[in-house]
Each structure stands twice: as C-alpha cells, then as structure tokens.
Amino acid sequence: MTAVAPLPDPPPRRQIWSLGGGKGGIGKSLLTASLGWQLAKLGKRVVLVDADLGGANLHTCLGLPAPSLTMGDFIRRRVDTIEEVAQETGCPGLRLISGASDVLSAANIKHQQKVRVLNRIRGLDVDIVLIDLGAGTSFNILDFFLISDVGMLAVVPEPTSIENSYRFIKSALYRRLRELAQTQGVREIVDNALDQKNPWGIRTPLDLLAVVEREAPGQSDALREAIASFHPRFVVNQARGPVDIAIGHQLVTACTRHLGIRATYAGFIDYDDTVWQCVRQRRLFISAFPHCRAAEKVGKLARALLQNDGLTLPR
C-alpha cells in the first residue's frame, strides 16, 4: 500500500448552478438575476456570472451601470483574482461577475483560459455560483452547463424554444459522452449523433447507446452511467395558464420516454406585465415588486431548487 497523506476535510461545497436554454430572448438573464436575488434573500451568499456571449447585460437586469471590471479583465490577467471582478449589487449577499462582451466566445477563449475560469469559479467563497449561459449551444456554454451541480433550461411555451431546448440537452449530453469515448470509433458515433442523417439512424441518446452497445460493447456501461447521471431541470417561463404550465410535465415525460434522460420540472414563472414594465425602468421586478405573481413563482422555484425538489404531476 502506498503511503498517501490523508486529505484534509474539504471545505463546504459551493454549488454551481447554471441557466441556459438554447434560445435567445426568453428571459434567461432576468430569470437568473431574480433567482440570484431570491437566493440571497433566503440567506445564501451568491455570485452571479454573466456568461452570455452575445450580449452580456446581467448588470442592466439588476439595475446597475456598466461595470468597470468584467470577466474579461480576469481572463486577460489585468487583475489577479476572480474576486476582484465580482462587484456588489446593492443586495446584501449578491454579487455579480459581469460578462465580457465577446471574450468568452469560442474564437477568443482558449481551452486553458476556460479551465482557469472554471476552476476559479469553483473556488469562489460563496454558497452558490449562478451562471447565466445566454443563448446557443457553443462548446463553452455546454461546458459551463456540464460542470454545474444544477443545470437549468429555461423554456417558453413556443415551438422554437422547445426545439432549441431539446437540441441543447442532446448537445450537452453528447459532449459529455464524447469525453468518455475511449476509441476513435465511438467518438465518431457520438460526433455524428446530432446529425439528422447520420449513418446509424441515431436520433436519441437511447439510439446512440444501442449503437455503442453493438459496435463497442465494452464502452457502453460508462456511457449509460453518464446518461443516468445527466439531470437537466426545466423552468417554464412566461406561462400564461394551465396549458403552458403543463408543458413542463410533458417535457419531463417526453425526456424520460423518448430520450432516456431523467429531467425535473423545477418550476414555472407566470407571464406578468410587471416584469417588462420594470425592465423598461431598468429595475429588477422581484426587488421592486416582491409580491407580484412572477416574483412569487421565483420564490417557489428557489426553494424547490434548494431542496432538490420539483413539480410533480398530481396522481
């Protein structure tokens, strides 16, 4: 037996939460900002991270001016620690690391830089790091999602949003599966799985698993485990009634039955005029009107997520 010094007790684990969804303009940033605000009100120490590549504007959602220091300053090593770019938001317990317009885009961030960012984010002295992933399914976005303890997908009850969220789920899962592939053959299968016309006829992770089982049986267990531990959580935003609310349950069932993925319906937020009225005034609705319908649902969502809970169908 090799002599290995026992590891010191790990510090209390910070959690990384992230919110994506593939589609732009569905309220991800507002949802992230209000969820962060709510978690801080519940006594958590929270840092919001704006990883929105297209348009970093989480600060505007929080009613803050453009920040003097952003994630870009950390990536370019203009500051020494990531703590220095985390600014106060005016809400006790809630800080913000602003996005750096385009510095996180695939062309501009190198792999090592990304690893450094991910490591430092993990090391932040907070309870919860909450990342706004922005739109799209670029590798950087997927990687932030995949390192998260709680990966959320915002959807609005519209076909495009739901199509994109399925695409996001598959892209993220396949990226994880690709890392696990041990041979070029399996990597190739995974790489092609998202292509509708792939030669194996793979359309879902279940199909993919069946093909790997056939072609490389030794590798299928690892992939099956990865699929089993992949656990996206849906948040239905801008729900206008029972039919919209029910969509979350349908998505969860569809994921289980047809993708073989365990998902949770974390909660829904009502469509609420208060929200956009506040946006126009550059105020965060949940802080300006903590009792409006949308704010109440953000409260429910935060509590459900903290308890690792979700909405279930009445039985």
Add this chain to the structure above:
Amino acid sequence: MTLRTHYDVLGVEPAATPEQLDRAYRFCLELYGEGSLATYSLLEPDEIREARRRIEEAYGVLRDPGRRRVYDEEKGFQRAPQIPTTPVDPSSAVSAVLLTEPVTGAALRRFREQKGIGLREISLRSKVGVRYLEYIEQERHALLPPPVYLRGFLQEYASALGLEPRRTADAYLALLPRQA
C-alpha cells in the same frame, strides 16, 4: 424506454384508481396530441400514431373493470379491492346519474341548463375548452377530435354535471355517425 405494461404506457402504478387512470389518460392525450409542443419535434408522425394507439389500448383495458381484472391476473399484478369511483366534485352529485333520454348534444345541453351550470364553469373545472364543450352540445362532429380523444372530453363534461362519466360518454359516442 420500453413501456412494457399498460400501466407503463399510461405512466401509473398498478394500484391506480379509475380517477388516476382518467387523469393519466388525459395527460398522455395532450402529450401526444396534435401539435403537442413537447413531442412534435422529438417523434416521427408514425411514432406518435403508435404512441396514441398504445394509450388507447391501455386505457381501454384498464378502464374496464372486467378487462382490467383479466389483464392483472394474466400479468400477475395484485391490486387492492376496487375503490368505487367518486364523482369529481362531490358537491355537484351525491351519486352519479345517467340521462333518461338518448345522450345527444341537445339532451346534454338541456340537462346542463336545468342544473344552471355554465359552459365556462365546466371548462374551468374540466380544463376542456369552452369551444369544444359547445361543439359537443351542437354535435359539430367535424370540429371535434376523433372519438378516442373525444371520450375524455365527454367524461369531463359528464363529471362536471354529476353524470356518470363513462356510460354517458359511451352513449354519446354510440350515437355518432360512423366515420368512413
């Protein structure tokens, strides 16, 4: 996921009550319904048709006490003694009743009006759109969903009025003109 049993297909436990079966059935109809947001981009049309077929098959067996008993015995499911069906809203019906005349749209409407219940109220209670409730009463069959879906709507409508849901729905459907 392989849905082996009728219970899996509807997503219920083998001990499910008739009300739970009805709820699960409606949920599945919505999940695989025309233009369902959750499934249209995930499944091919023939897969959706197959899913619907299995739901109808499962519901048809499980919702019929006799067929369900045979099925349970065959598959080795043990069930608690059958709990009698309770009306959806106990205040609206002491015991579920049947119409004494042929169950036509007009008859349903007369019954509803006698009870002084509005379509909007039924819609809120049953989650079936007012428009469909009107079509049921007007017997505008072309605008109504196929009988397999219509059955669920009819049962909701009947429950909301305190009518026995299953037999009322069956009676209404029996009077529908056969489709070519």
